[in-house]
């Protein structure tokens with residue numbers, strides 16, 4: 001048997017590079033955005049059903065918990081769009097696919113998403 005086999009594949013103990021973190025966040029934010037489409041369509045349907053439905057939807061959206069959920073959705077969407085644009089730029093060859101550019105663009109995407117997340121919080125509260 002080969003002596004130099006990988007011995008530690010426990011992801012929790014490996015120091016992930018920023019591009020790996022950006023990639024994982026992109027998948028998580030994509031799944032959150034997918035679930036969010038259902039929640040937002042349900043809310044839109046309620047608000048358009050009648051005058052009472054609109055008032056009920058408005059009432060739901062005044063609560064802290066509902067605002068917190070919406071803030072989470074907006075944050076996930078903001079990150080997914082930033083990460084998505086990064087992917088598209090890489091796919092079209094506008095960003096080099098090497099370690100330095102990959103790490104730098106991952107950091108830029110995360111920083112822009114954090115700024116957008118803070119702005120979403122300011123908008124909601």
Ligand code: HEM
Nearest residue numbers: 026027030031033034035037080081082083084085087088
């Ligand atoms: C309703 C809106 C959206 C939903 C539900 C959604 C959901 C998802 C999901 C679940 C994935 C798969 C992630 C993975 O397997 O790693 C994905 C990938 C992707 N999304 Fe979205 N997305 C949405 C909007 C967008 C937008 C607006 C952009 C444009 C910036 C975008 C760009 C991308 C790209 C480029 C990928 C592929 C990433 C890769 O190659 O690893 N998405 N999306």
